[in-house]
Amino acid sequence: MSQFWSPLVHSLTPYVPGEQPKVSNLTKLNTNENPYPPSPKVLAEINAQTGDALRLYPDPNSDILKQTVAAYYQLEQAQVFVGNGSDEVLAHAFQALLKQEKPLLFPDITYSFYPVYCGLYQMEYETIPLTDSFEIDVQDYHQNSGGIIFPNPNAPTGRLLALEAIETLLQQHPNKVVLVDEAYIDFGGDFNHQSAVTLVNQYPNLLVVQTLSKSRSLAGIRVGFALGHPDLIEALERVKDSFNSYPLDRLAIYGAKTAFEDEAYFQKTCQKIIQTREQLANTLQTLGFDIVPSAANFIFASHPDYPAEKLVQQLREQAIIVRYFNKPRIDQYLRITIGTEAENTQLCQALTNILK
Amino acid sequence: MSQFWSPLVHSLTPYVPGEQPKVSNLTKLNTNENPYPPSPKVLAEINAQTGDALRLYPDPNSDILKQTVAAYYQLEQAQVFVGNGSDEVLAHAFQALLKQEKPLLFPDITYSFYPVYCGLYQMEYETIPLTDSFEIDVQDYHQNSGGIIFPNPNAPTGRLLALEAIETLLQQHPNKVVLVDEAYIDFGGDFNHQSAVTLVNQYPNLLVVQTLSKSRSLAGIRVGFALGHPDLIEALERVKDSFNSYPLDRLAIYGAKTAFEDEAYFQKTCQKIIQTREQLANTLQTLGFDIVPSAANFIFASHPDYPAEKLVQQLREQAIIVRYFNKPRIDQYLRITIGTEAENTQLCQALTNILK
Numbered sequence: 001m002s003q004f005w006s007p008l009v010h011s012l013t014p015y016v017p018g019e020q021p022k023v024s025n026l027t028k029l030n031t032n033e034n035p036y037p038p039s040p041k042v043l044a045e046i047n048a049q050t051g052d053a054l055r056l057y058p059d060p061n062s063d064i065l066k067q068t069v070a071a072y073y074q075l076e077q078a079q080v081f082v083g084n085g086s087d088e089v090l091a092h093a094f095q096a097l098l099k100q101e102k103p104l105l106f107p108d109i110t111y112s113f114y115p116v117y118c119g120l121y122q123m124e125y126e127t128i129p130l131t132d133s134f135e136i137d138v139q140d141y142h143q144n145s146g147g148i149i150f151p152n153p154n155a156p157t158g159r160l161l162a163l164e165a166i167e168t169l170l171q172q173h174p175n176k177v178v179l180v181d182e183a184y185i186d187f188g189g190d191f192n193h194q195s196a197v198t199l200v201n202q203y204p205n206l207l208v209v210q211t212l213s214k215s216r217s218l219a220g221i222r223v224g225f226a227l228g229h230p231d232l233i234e235a236l237e238r239v240k241d242s243f244n245s246y247p248l249d250r251l252a253i254y255g256a257k258t259a260f261e262d263e264a265y266f267q268k269t270c271q272k273i274i275q276t277r278e279q280l281a282n283t284l285q286t287l288g289f290d291i292v293p294s295a296a297n298f299i300f301a302s303h304p305d306y307p308a309e310k311l312v313q314q315l316r317e318q319a320i321i322v323r324y325f326n327k328p329r330i331d332q333y334l335r336i337t338i339g340t341e342a343e344n345t346q347l348c349q350a351l352t353n354i355l356k
Numbered sequence: 357m358s359q360f361w362s363p364l365v366h367s368l369t370p371y372v373p374g375e376q377p378k379v380s381n382l383t384k385l386n387t388n389e390n391p392y393p394p395s396p397k398v399l400a401e402i403n404a405q406t407g408d409a410l411r412l413y414p415d416p417n418s419d420i421l422k423q424t425v426a427a428y429y430q431l432e433q434a435q436v437f438v439g440n441g442s443d444e445v446l447a448h449a450f451q452a453l454l455k456q457e458k459p460l461l462f463p464d465i466t467y468s469f470y471p472v473y474c475g476l477y478q479m480e481y482e483t484i485p486l487t488d489s490f491e492i493d494v495q496d497y498h499q500n501s502g503g504i505i506f507p508n509p510n511a512p513t514g515r516l517l518a519l520e521a522i523e524t525l526l527q528q529h530p531n532k533v534v535l536v537d538e539a540y541i542d543f544g545g546d547f548n549h550q551s552a553v554t555l556v557n558q559y560p561n562l563l564v565v566q567t568l569s570k571s572r573s574l575a576g577i578r579v580g581f582a583l584g585h586p587d588l589i590e591a592l593e594r595v596k597d598s599f600n601s602y603p604l605d606r607l608a609i610y611g612a613k614t615a616f617e618d619e620a621y622f623q624k625t626c627q628k629i630i631q632t633r634e635q636l637a638n639t640l641q642t643l644g645f646d647i648v649p650s651a652a653n654f655i656f657a658s659h660p661d662y663p664a665e666k667l668v669q670q671l672r673e674q675a676i677i678v679r680y681f682n683k684p685r686i687d688q689y690l691r692i693t694i695g696t697e698a699e700n701t702q703l704c705q706a707l708t709n710i711l712k
Contacts (some may be wrong), residue, residue: 254412
């Protein structure tokens with residue numbers, strides 16, 4: 001509190017990200033990072049770009065990256081926006097598109113940054129309860145609103161909403177933006193069958209947001225992007241160009257571009273994580289956990305006999321960190337990032353000991 | 357224009373950065389980049405950090421960088437904020453500190469992003485004319501206001517406001533934030549004598565913003581920072597944590613940290629640029645230009661007999677780009693970035709031919 005703060009600052013309740021521990025001896029299953037390193041081609045390209053040209057500003061439009069992303073998804077460059085991580089892309093989307101006279105709608109259990117953005121941009125919102133099985137029912141979104149946002153797969157539940165349901169939502173709300181936050185979509189299976197990207201050319205009210213932090217192992221270089229009708233993209237560009245001309249640095253632009261060019265590595269690591277997720281789900285069920293069906297790189301799990309908060313503490317004592325949300329409806333759940341097979345085994349061994 | 361835009365987006369007039377040409381055969385004296393490459397130690401450190409750890413999120417607080425900056429300026433870590441370029445730091449400062457009920461004050465000739473931020477955050481502002489010699493007179497800032505911001509040295513004029521005048525301003529306005537935007541301060545001479553950083557511990561209403569894009573040759577990795585009372589820094593952190601948890605990537609954090617550790621390289625390149633600036637100023641005066649005294653890495657120059665807009669075009673035809681602002685009071689000026697000695701010579705040769 002200070003006399004110098006703007007009135008807004010007093011009212012903010014900032015987001016609290018998952019812990020990034022300063023010690024390296026922890027098994028880190030708390031922030032949904034990829035357990036596999038970035039593609040070697042990405043690292044080679046970043047090294048190749050680390051030279052005298054860093055004295056120069058990057059391309060403020062990141063054209064070379066937008067062209068690559070557009071080609072990858074068979075879209076035009078004008079349908080692509082890029083930002084400093086998908087959190088920045090989402091922030092701009094809240095200010096540029098979702099801030100309307102009527103309230104924004106999102107699920108009651110969802111990415112906890114959404115209400116924070118609403119606080120920052122002083123937007124009204126209403127939450128729509130997930131079903132008892134943590135599913136989004138698009139028929140619950142009929143009330144008067146200025147826009148709709150949800151992650152797919154949802155976070156922290158991991159549940160996937162079928163593409164048909166998303167299409168129904170887009171058709172039922174043609175005059176408002178529907179933002180599908182696909183941070184985890186690449187773990188849902190073949191993106192051609194699951195991602196709403198395939199609907200972008202048909203629905204001018206659809207904005208799809210993705211990130212390179214999860215499926216492309218690049219949380220450390222901060223790149224996210226949005227795909228949608230050029231009118232929606234232009235709104236994001238106008239806000240971006242009123243905030244920061246150069247949000248992506250040179251190394252991020254070239255590293256991200258190369259990540260989209262190494263499809264084999266991307267497919268291999270995603271498939272590996274999906275396999276490990278299914279193995280972990282089976283083992284956790286054997287240990288008595290209830291598992292929410294996951295299409296993400298994490299599992300949302302609850303044990304009927306052990307308080308989740310205590311399990312988190314006991315895992316921490318064994319040098320394993322997972323994420324816990326002390327919030328209504330989900331305070332008996334752990335969100336466990338899918339690690340390597342070895343980390344998976346270590347986690348199951350620790351849980352076996354704790355639950356004994 | 358689109359039905360999906362938020363009302364705000366329709367009202368924005370985005371900032372237009374200087375051109376970043378896609379071809380490499382131009383002599384680029386238009387965006388105040390450093391003509392010398394980053395410190396070799398910085399490049400080595402970025403290469404060393406380009407590894408498997410890029411799969412992990414960076415430290416959301418950039419502690420290691422804040423500690424380094426704090427130690428460099430003999431401040432506490434709680435007096436340091438870091439962001440994705442000083443443009444992002446400034447944006448957060450507008451929203452967190454400068455947005456008040458009363459209008460913000462800044463010079464009529466100044467960094468043209470300031471009115472853009474005011475548009476983004478829907479803030480009132482009033483401009484205070486510079487004197488006829490393009491100087492800030494602090495006695496012109498007595499009107500009722502919610503805050504004051506100016507660059508020092510000012511952009512695009514290059515003029516330095518003496519530290520005594522800044523201290524007077526801070527004393528005259530103890531209840532509002534005075535933001536000194538020191539993007540170019542390291543070219544003003546010894547920072548211990550010129551930078552308002554030396555006043556941070558005395559004045560809780562002072563925020564100093566700097567960048568690594570100019571004097572530390574790192575425009576390509578996007579790092580800026582603010583120094584001030586912990587209360588001011590906390591306001592920035594609250595906005596940052598409501599916008600994007602991880603604004604600085606891993607490579608930027610470590611590259612920036614190393615830049616502060618190679619003092620010899622920093623001093624050597626700054627001194628070289630200052631020397632070249634003085635040589636260029638002399639030559640331009642010989643060619644008949646009027647020169648605004650510069651403490652920055654650029655020169656603001658006007659020729660009494662040749663329209664500036666035409667000179668810019670003619671230089672472009674000779675593959676040299678400089679910056680031109682088609683705005684009242686300064687539309688007869690060129691802003692020329694200080695290049696290498698060879699670029700300096702090339703520019704003077706071209707101007708000699710044009711002015712013949």
